Amino acid sequence: MLIEDRKKAFIALGEFLSQFSTEGIVKKDNIPHNDLFFDAFKMQIKRAQEVNGWFTENNVLFSLENWSKALTEENLNSWLKAYDFSEITPKKVAVIMAGNIPLVGFHDFLSVLISGHSILAKQSSNDAHFIPLAVKYLEYINPDFKEIITITKEEVKDFDAVIATGSNNTARYFDYYFGKFPNIIRKNRNSVAVITGNETEEELVALGEDIFRYFGLGCRNVSKIFVPRDYDFDKIFKAVYNQKDIINYERYANNYDYNKAVYLMSLFDLRENGFLVLKEDENYSSPISTLFYEYYDSLEGLQEKLNQDEEKIQCIVAKENTLDKKTVAFGETQKPKLWDYADGVDTLEFLIGLE
Numbered sequence: 107m108l109i110e111d112r113k114k115a116f117i118a119l120g121e122f123l124s125q126f127s128t129e130g131i132v133k134k135d136n137i138p139h140n141d142l143f144f145d146a147f148k149m150q151i152k153r154a155q156e157v158n159g160w161f162t163e164n165n166v167l168f169s170l171e172n173w174s175k176a177l178t179e180e181n182l183n184s185w186l187k188a189y190d191f192s193e194i195t196p197k198k199v200a201v202i203m204a205g206n207i208p209l210v211g212f213h214d215f216l217s218v219l220i221s222g223h224s225i226l227a228k229q230s231s232n233d234a235h236f237i238p239l240a241v242k243y244l245e246y247i248n249p250d251f252k253e254i255i256t257i258t259k260e261e262v263k264d265f266d267a268v269i270a271t272g273s274n275n276t277a278r279y280f281d282y283y284f285g286k287f288p289n290i291i292r293k294n295r296n297s298v299a300v301i302t303g304n305e306t307e308e309e310l311v312a313l314g315e316d317i318f319r320y321f322g323l324g325c326r327n328v329s330k331i332f333v334p335r336d337y338d339f340d341k342i343f344k345a346v347y348n349q350k351d352i353i354n355y356e357r358y359a360n361n362y363d364y365n366k367a368v369y370l371m372s373l374f375d376l377r378e379n380g381f382l383v384l385k386e387d388e389n390y391s392s393p394i395s396t397l398f399y400e401y402y403d404s405l406e407g408l409q410e411k412l413n414q415d416e417e418k419i420q421c422i423v424a425k426e427n428t429l430d431k432k433t434v435a436f437g438e439t440q441k442p443k444l445w446d447y448a449d450g451v452d453t454l455e456f457l458i459g460l461e
Contacts, residue, residue: 107250109191112220113182115247119240120177126151127171128164139246143239150235154208158232159357161208165320168440169208170236176444185444186220189454194222196254197460200262202270202280203237205230207320212237213444214269214453221457224254226265267460269453290456292449296329296390297439299423300408301342303334305436309425310345312437316423317382318349319440321358322394325420325448326439330390330398332408337401343379353381362395369396390418405429420449 118138125134126147133144151170154161175181199218203211211229215237218225229237237257244251262268267288270280277293284291299313316328331342353359358381366383369376377384387398402408409429412422424433447453 107222107248107254109186109220109222111248111250112222113179113186115244115251116177116182116216116220117179118247119243120174122243123170123174123177126167127174128167131167139243142246143243147236147239150239154235157235158205160321160323161233162355166208166236168319172441173209173212181444182220186454189221189458191222191458194458195461196223197266198224198226198264199457199460200226200228200265200268200270200284202262202268202272203227203229203233204271205232205234207324208233209236210324211271212240213448214271215240216444217453217457218269219251219254221454223457223460225256226262227255227257228259228262229257267457269456271448288456288460290449290451290453292451294391295325295418295420295449296392297326297420297423297434298390298412299328299331299436300405300428300433301331301333301337302405302425302428303337305341305425307341307345309436310342311348312435313342313423314346314349315437316439317346317397318352321352321355322392324440326442328397328423328439329392330387330400332400332402335401335403339377339384339399342384343377343382346382347379350381358395361393365393365396390415421446 122137122143125132125137125144131148133140151163151166154166155163201211201214201218203214210233215225215227227237241251241255241257268284269290270284271292272280274293277291280291299316313328320327322329353362362381362383366376366378369383369385374385381395383396384399385396386400388400389398392398405428409431412419421439422429422431422433423436423439426433
């Protein structure tokens, strides 16, 4: 299968997914194989929360909407133009997927297939339904995909390389079992925001999306903010107030009540607004419903700290030119481009280099 054929298939998938967005689910005309797949996707979206309580309809639709926007001819061409796929010898790549947010493993799935390799995918049970549906759709668009896609629930074996995503604990397991193969092994990372006090209200409102989207379960969710001393936290509480309805979701509310109670019993000094707890903490990984914060005295000193801790950080939200390093605009953490690689590791470069 030529790369142009692979691109056309994923563009078709993107057009199909464009029917599912946070604005609503609307069946369109002239979408190939819509009679076979539209109702199946719609049903799975409705049922997703029954399988994984964190996969609300809005969050699933948000993910599908963003993938539909990513899988355009323009985006695929912009992403792929920097690479030479002509010398690739096809390999079988095992991909061990996480399941913390909807379709979290899709970028690895796309990368392996678009580069010309075959994939052996093992999904998390927390997110095991949308990619198989996407596979079936791709196979209808181009039957050649049937020969290069395998999804398994069993132990992965008979492969040439590995991409595995998990926690720090599972990463040790991955290192042990997959260390002898060419690999990308990802551990826990979290995202942070650098607040200077000069942010507009609109930027702080957008920060609420970075914090609360997917209930904060993604590695690109902001779990910690850095603020100057004497910062007025009421600015943040006011800006994120539009996210208040999240407390009506029972799972989130249970986490909020539990974490708040634990902190209070431990006599920690807290700031909270009824649905978000702010806790001063040097760690990066905050629990659901909690946002850690840490003071800084200078941006120069903060940048040095962020450089030292870069292996713990997925992305940094800040106003443009605040730091002398790559940052993400407020509200954009969960809208990565195809070329925004997890952990900063170029997946396509890895795949092209397999021998």
